[in-house]
Amino acid sequence: MSTRVIHALRILLSGTLVLFLAGYASWQAPKAHAVTSGCAPYAILASRGSGQLMDDSSTNGFGQPVFSFIESFLAELPAGTAAATTTWNNPYLAVPVSWPHLLNAASAALNSSFYSNSVNGGQNKLTAAITNITATCAGSTKIILVGYSQGAQVTANVYQALAPDLQADISGVALFGDPLFNPGSPGDMGDFSGDRQGLLAHPSSRMRPAFADDGKVLSYCFQADVICQGPWASFFPLQVSGLAAHSAYNTDGDADSTVPYSTRAALYFANLTGIPSGSAAPSAMITPVDTAFVGRPITISAAESTDPDGEELTYSWDLANSGTFSTASPSRTTSTVFKTAGTYTVRLQVTNESGLSATASAVVTVVADPDPGTLQAPTTLAVEESSDGLSDTLTWQPPASGPAPGGYEVFGGDGTPLAATVGGGPGSLTLPAGGVPSSIDVESVDSDGEGGILTAQFTPEPSAIATVNGPTASVAAQIGEGATISFAVQAGQAFYINGNLSQSDQPLEANYDLLDPSGITVLEQNDDSVDAGSSINVSPIVATTSGIYTLNYSLENPLGNPGSGIFSAQVFGTDLTASQTIDGAPVTVNVPASDPGDWSVITFAASAGQEIYINGTSTFGTSTLEVSIFDPSGKMIYDGIPYFGVWSNIIAPMAVKTSGV
Known part of the structure; x- marks a missing residue:
């Protein structure tokens, strides 16, 4: 029996034979429904759940929780705007999958036949409605998409398949109980479990791709909802709680707030599209900062920020007055260090649960530290080879704390001065290839020439120098490291290389490449298996540039065992005799x-x-x-x-x- 059929049976046998809560004893095909002509200020394009009837007068045919979302959204609009807003009900089949429609349920699990035809039909109709509105009302009508259960699948599928220009015309997407729910997607909302995915997202290749992190999509899921969390969301008593949760998006909230998810989504998109929300905005305030000292950490607090409705707040900071706020955090404080004296503007943004925000700014005066303490050593000393292999660049970062240095002095491990720099920021020093000594001291200095010293040890790459028609050059390399043999050639000269490897009898992988004087790869080769005595030959090559050619060589052990090898090579010149x-x-x-x-x-x-x-x-x-x-x-x-x-x-x-x- 195929895994898809087994999966279908698993779904049918769990969840008391109910996949998508319908709540109706009978079902009939929907009547046709068209998008209202003219350009409305808002257009809400809704797709109801499985088996929900368009002639259900209690929800105007939209079904819950879509109906509750629409009511909450319209309540935020001025009366005239609400009356002019288009609400469109997707006239697709929305086939039921509860008893006695078990064939539909099985086809949903198998992504075939009745259920997939219903979803595809819904996608076609919703896409046509979006295209119709954007063709005549782009820029004047704000489009909100909303879907529940099977309708959430239809809505999300359509939105993710839209061309970028059409996707840009959508102001917001609200989803409730998506059967293809991706627990790792930006915009996921609710108390869902992060290790469970939608009921129809099995195998995982069917799981919905993640949405863009642009704040336009909210996908709500209850942890106990079997549809968006899979049949394991609540095992006892026999998935009853899972079915109840699937129908609770218009009535329940969670531990953070009792406001129903459908209402929360409506308020969020009302605020996102510029409608003054019924929820009052929070108040942002930065506690005044006493005089700060250069190089000393200070704490900046937003503890006096409040929300009139008692909603929880998150806090984002812009400490450089750059216009960009940091990622929101529930922490009301932040810390920073100012490296130089002056006046700095710091900014705060607070956001409540309804998505409403407020900002505040404050000026921090930073003065020289009367007791700066000991100048600390620089940090993060590293060496990077240039792309052409002709130079090495030494870089370092300023001290992590304490006063800012006036500059840096760089010495070889034997005390030989290499450079002196001015300024207390990150520093760098470029030296010819192979010119970085094995031990380096970088000292941060103040006006008196004193400060902390950072010492780093570097192991230069093993290398050897060969001459054309000269003796064999040899170099030893540890497994996992590289070695080089370099030689000088004149433009127009033809040369070839005979080489071999001497090492232990364990199997290795050998890689080598030949670089011309500008760093361009002339030849490269990978040998999956080499052993002692293996030859490494480079066929005749005509040098196009005068200078130093470099043969880079490395060894890898597939088993991860340590070891080393000796690479020997001899360079020969040859005449192009005919x-x-x-x-x-x-x-x-x-x-x-x-x-x-x-x-x-x-x-x-x-x-x-x-x-x-x-x-x-x-x-x-x-x-x-x-x-x-x-x-x-x-x-x-x-x-x-x-x-x-x-x-x-x-x-x-x-x-x-x-x-x-």
């Missing part, structure tokens, strides 16, 4: 046998898509010959087997993939 043209006369090159592993090169130009083949002969006596072909990027595209003595062969036709030499 140039060939396709269909041209044969050319001859001499490969010196005095230095095993030496190369000679024949170059030719070809175009992408061109078919080529090569005839060749050679006489090498007691030497072994190996013939390889490299594309313009240096990638080997043909690797012939070694030949001993006389060689006469044809390299079979191949298609050229890249134009070039």
Whole structure:
């Protein structure tokens, strides 16, 4: 039996065979309903829950809690505006899923047939209504979307699928008991459990994507609501509490406030869209701050801020007078440190549970500390290599407390002065690559040249220097670290590299790349498995720039075991002794046998898509010959087997993939 069918049976057998509370003994298809013509100041587009009837006179066909939300929202409007507001009831099927409509319930669990057809129909009608209003009334009509249960699924699906320009025309979205509820989405409201998701959000791939954190969407969910919290929301007594909670959005609040969720949402969106709320705004006040001293922490308090209705407040601060407030917090105090003397404006924003806010500002006078204490050491000393590998930059942060330094002095671990800087903010020092000593002291100093010292130890990356046609250069590297071998080459010179690895017998992953003098990667290679004696060869490359080329090498152990390896490499120069043209006369090159592993090169130009083949002969006596072909990027595209003595062969036709030499 498939997991989807098992899941459907689980849903049917839990929750006393009820998925979405309908509360009606009979159901019929809804009558058609059109959006009112003309541009109203507000348009509330509502989608009712499963099985709720459009001819239910007690709720004007909207069903609860949507009806309660609309009433609460309209109550905040001036009488004339309320009368002119459009309220539209989505005329979709809203198929019931309670007894005896068990096929609908099963199709909801399986996301198929009756239920999905109902949701899709609702989405089409709501999308058409939004498009109709925005096409003629964009900018003049504020659109509020509201949905409950199946209607919440319809509403949220439509909103998340809207193009950005249409989404921008929506002023707010209120959802109650969404079957695809995502407990980690911005705008989630209620006493829901953060580790439970909507009943139909199983598997988790069906869970609703998170909404944007822009304050336009509120999605309410009770912890005991089986629809938005899954069938495990309340196991005893047999999900009865889960069903009751699903129908309580217009009657119940939570431990924070007894105001019903539908009313809270209406007041929030009334305030969001600029309607003066029936809830009074809070009063923001900053307790006057006594004179503050440079470098000393001070506490700023908003304890005297109040709310006339006794609602809980949250507090946000703008300590730099930048116009941007910090994330809201229930804490009524904040702390800061001013580094220099002067007058500073700090701002406070308080917000109550209804979403209403108030702001206040205060001036803080900061003077020099008569007893500044001991100048502390700087913090967070670090070294970062430049992208081109030509320099290293040392950075540090000012002392975490105490008086501000007048500047910094930087010394090597042996006492050699490296630099002196002025100013007490973050500092930096750039040195040539490899010029950062293994031990560094950064001292914060005052006018008397005294202060705290921060010492850091740095382990330079192992490196070695090679010369073209010179001896082998070797460098040891610990597993998880890197090593480099560098060498100088002139523009136009051709070179190749023969290397090998000496290490313990454990399997490793080796990675290396070759950088030109400007830091551009010329070649890179990853070997998933290498061991002692593994060769690392770089085919002939023509230097395009004079300068220092760097071969970077690193080792990794897939098992996480410690260890080290010794990387050895020798750089050889070679002459481009011949140039060939396709269909041209044969050319001859001499490969010196005095230095095993030496190369000679024949170059030719070809175009992408061109078919080529090569005839060749050679006489090498007691030497072994190996013939390889490299594309313009240096990638080997043909690797012939070694030949001993006389060689006469044809390299079979191949298609050229890249134009070039």
